[in-house]
Amino acid sequence: MVTDTKTKASTKKKKKKKGKRTPFRQTPWFTVVWVAPILIAVLAIAVVAARWFVGTPTGAEFLANYPGHSELPEGTPEGFPWWAQWQHFFNFFLIVLIIRSGWLVRTQRKPEAFWTRNNTGRFTTKRPPTKMSLYLWLHLTLDVLWVLNGLIFVILLFASGRWARVVPTSWDIFPNAVSAGLQYLSLDWPAEMAWVNYNALQVLAYFVTIFIAAPLAAITGLRMSPVWNNDWKISRFYPAPLARAIHLPVMFYFVVFIFFHVVLVFTTGMRHNLNHMFSWMPEGSDSWWGFVMFALALLVVVAGWILARPIFMRSAAQLTGKVTSR
Template identity: 55%
Template sequence: MVRFAVLAVTAVAALAVLVLAARWLIGLPPVARFVAEHPGQAPLPPSVPVGIPAWLGWQHFFNAFLMLLIVRTGWQVRTTTRPTASWTRKNTGLLRTKGQPKKISLELWFHLSLDALWVLNGLVFAILLFVTGQWMRIVPTSWEIVPHAASALLQYAALEWPLENGWVSYNALQVLAYFVTVFIAAPLSVLTGVRMSNAWPKGPDGINRLFPIELARRLHFPVMIYFVAFTAVHVFLVFATGALRNLNHMYAPSDDDEWLGFAFFSASLVVMIAAWFLARPLFLRPIAALMGKVGR
């Protein structure tokens, strides 16, 4: 408890120093001119769509729902020394293999099942993203994004939010963050997860030497930490920069200050909290038994 208190005080002190330093920097004439010339909005392609479609809002909820449980089960897999139960897949049909299928923990089965749903949801998201042109909102198309992102970062650090309208476009720092999350962190988490699973081909071939399982294990957990940090910052900024309008963008979808988005967001929180508490062996065993054998 004392250690946690020391860490909390240290973090608050470091954050205060960061804010003061950023506010001092932004007050310097050369820095002020830089921010004025690069306010944080990088130029976008002329055909970029305006607005956030309903499917993107639903994808946002599904992704948050699955990620919450994936992080929970991933942590359980990493820290559990005595699994509550085991699961063995059925060795029938297309899944039939030589020898007895490997037994895994119930926690790992649930983690892998959630991963499969998350990947499927991600594929649907990627297809719709490119079909509808929404990709132009989160993919950098000009090097101008670099100075604009630096300016936006400095403004955030100084607690002077960059002028923006997420309904029309994201600021440059948001674009880079979304791009890294969707096109780098997500594929990396899938690749490292598959590398650690039984689905990866065994043997001392070239691909296993180039991408050893030890490297996958070293990368997989930090990627999870990145997702947690990204989510924490994302949620904080949603509420700090105009909660009602931002929630309407993501959940309604509309560009106003009504309470519909907040209502949908609250309902989604109830669903996620319920799923968190229901994700227990008592409820998971019957579901896992439909796909394989559950034992001790």
């Protein structure tokens, strides 16, 4: 009886410990509470300073000399072809699920299910079968599709001559980027003419995203993948901790890029911009078709988000390996 009483008492204590809430100061939200006001204050000061500068003769002269965009090489095609529109959607769909699955891989302590590679076939090695969480399997599978989509995009970009729209071709891209930044900060935003030419800040952002951030994400992701053999000599010069230290900031870069990209799309002429990338409407059209197609694309992404769970992923994962619960 005494033992039973002690057992019940210890059980109650455990329940109380489990139900105990984490102090607010120890949660990530506490950082937001005091960081957000500081960022807002800094932004407000920057807006006032930018508006003051562009109102001075020096600022006006600077904007006149550098309007915010560089001239494109002669013959650079205009507009957005059908393949760019389709790949924009595929990239949108894949990157959202890649970020979600990657974050779950990083934060989950006890995965709900695991995937073990079939250790049979022509290219089987003597290594034991690769075992990973089901979310890591999803992350790597989506990565392969994302890299393939990116390679096709880059090939078509150069084959069509549209590379000059997202690759700086002259040194004046940098003062023009400063000019575009001043115009954004002064709340007198640069003219939107994406059908013909991006402003300098957009060009630099797209260049960094396509040709720096995306390759870094792929290269560091490969190093962190279970398929990487630590016995390879290159592993000494390219350790996993280095790849991990780069991979997470690159993910945050994509999150920030997507946030500002979406904000600018909706605040610089929503219907106009969405028609560029989600419909067949000509330049200057104020049709709602682009918005309708974007809404449908968003529904597909939401459906993918919902279906990216072990209960739904199991069937697909079992095509290439064995799925087991924890």
